[in-house]
Amino acid sequence: MAADGPLEVTADFVVDPEELRWRFSRASGPGGQGVNTTDSRVELAWTPAGSASLARLPVALQERLTARLAGQLVQGAVVVVASEHRAQLRNRAAARDRLVVRLRQALAPPPPRRRGTRPTRGSVERRLQGKRVRAGVKAGRRRGRDAGWS
Incomplete structure (x- = not known):
């Protein structure tokens, strides 16, 4: 993807390059001798309010x-x-890709609603049997009055 030009989100939604704001700064991390002199960190901003592309x-x-x-x-x-x-150029392309992904996710239709189902008879019986087993384990730990414990 080119680092400049229109941002094609979908076939129907293309953000004009004039609506994108770029900001560059020095990035931290590896970069050799040029890390302190090259503005390779990229911030890409798009404002939806008043956007002609969104309209x-x-x-x-x-x-x-x-x-x-x-x-x-x-x-x-x-x-x-x-x-x-x-390289700033690669960071520009990465920022454009991230913005496209974020906008596509926002435009995606909502997932279909889940239709609730009842649990099967077998799953209910297994759950109740497990509860009986657990209750039996806990009952075996109780102190009995006749065992001399207070």
Whole structure:
């Protein structure tokens, strides 16, 4: 995936490159002599509020996306960070990939509702038998009044 250009989330949802905010800083960790001089850490931010790309989606998908991302927003923006590579270009690609994954998860339809079922007769009998065995073990530990214990 290219490090610049439109961000293709789905066939219907493409984020314009003008809506993406990039920020670069020095990353910690391995990097040799260039670690103190190269801004390889990447922060990619996208603000859904007022996004022209988001406005092109149907209203139901807009609401789903904003509702699911509500808890992940940092000052109104979705922010992803990448600093695992030594090269800024690779970190930019990694940040774009992470943002795409996060937006696809937010746009995904909800899973089908689970239909509750009753436990089988055999599972109920096994559970009750286990309870009887456990009760018997605990009953054997009790101190009897006639055993001279107080």
